[in-house]
Amino acid sequence: KIDYITFVPDGEPTLDINLGKELSLIKTLGIKVAIISNSSLIDNPDVQNELMGFDLVSLKVDAVSNDIFKKINRPFKGIELDNILQGIRDFSSSFKGILITETMIIDNIDYGDEFEKIGEFLASLNNLEKAYISIPTRPPQEDWVRPPKEETVNEAFQIFETKLPKKVEYLIGYEGNAFSYSGNLEEDVLSITAVHPMREDALMELVEKDKGSFEVIEKLIRNGLIKKIQYQGQNYYLRKQKPPAPFY
Structure with a gap:
């Protein structure tokens, strides 16, 4: 419901x-x-x-x-x-x-x-x-x-x-790992991290649900689309910000 x-x-x-x-x-x-x-x-x-x-x-x-x-x-x-x-x-x-x-x-x-x-x-x-x-x-x-x-x-x-x-x-608590998934791991990760960072355990659960490979995540990091950071003892993945457009 x-x-x-x-x-x-x-x-x-x-x-x-x-x-x-x-x-x-x-x-x-x-x-x-x-x-x-x-x-x-x-x-x-x-x-x-x-x-x-x-x-x-x-x-x-x-x-x-x-x-x-x-x-x-x-x-x-x-x-x-x-x-x-x-x-x-x-x-x-x-x-x-x-x-x-x-x-x-x-x-x-x-x-x-x-x-x-x-x-x-x-x-x-x-x-x-x-x-x-x-x-x-x-x-x-x-x-x-x-x-x-x-x-x-x-x-x-x-x-x-x-x-x-x-x-x-x-x-004040972590909101959990109940993220929706479409079957396209790359699109799902980019969509979720566009709104807020994903904790590593949530990301791993999404990888499993989407029957994907962590290689997809590593590829997104290599291509500069997401990045991994640490906060309060936990690893998080978030969308990498685009540099501001030049001002003329």
């Missing part, structure tokens, strides 16, 4: 100008539809209107203080935290589906009383179903980013829980 067809970002899904049309087409299947957004465009009325048609919307709330927001999220010029927070408030007041939030916590950040502030903000939202606390579980873009200490995660949970009783949960 399918729970949801989910728009998962390879980038930010609300940037898609055809999002509303795609949603309408998928809805004809009679299956619930979800979307995971980083909230960067939630203050846009057109984006809000399109999100209203989803059955479940996940919005990112990593910070409510501008200095922490900029350090963690490094927003594009023109994206303002105050506008995002107000957009989330406005959206939550009208959305009739399931609304959840995700707050990513990382190490080397002086959170101070930020957990209190985030908890208060989340508690002010209408119809918030669940507030998730997450940590980096796959290799991040920046080397300095590390999962926080257990004490920090527990502190965030306890503070959130006082503001949102029985609505706070962790997203």
Whole structure:
């Protein structure tokens, strides 16, 4: 049974100008539809209107203080935290589906009383179903980013829980190896690693499912399409980034 067809970002899904049309087409299947957004465009009325048609919307709330927001999220010029927070408030007041939030916590950040502030903000939202606390579980873009200490995660949970009783949960574990496969190992690996890194045990399981050979993986590495890195004691395989185009 399918729970949801989910728009998962390879980038930010609300940037898609055809999002509303795609949603309408998928809805004809009679299956619930979800979307995971980083909230960067939630203050846009057109984006809000399109999100209203989803059955479940996940919005990112990593910070409510501008200095922490900029350090963690490094927003594009023109994206303002105050506008995002107000957009989330406005959206939550009208959305009739399931609304959840995700707050990513990382190490080397002086959170101070930020957990209190985030908890208060989340508690002010209408119809918030669940507030998730997450940590980096796959290799991040920046080397300095590390999962926080257990004490920090527990502190965030306890503070959130006082503001949102029985609505706070962790997203701190490895998501597992249940990846789909088509029978074309090379295409499957490139498709999955285009969205997020694959842990080595997950990759080996996919190789077995696809009845392929690890030589395919080694070929992708030799051809510069994927690369192998280590993070938190685990080997990961991820798509190799293309160099930026020259600017003239």
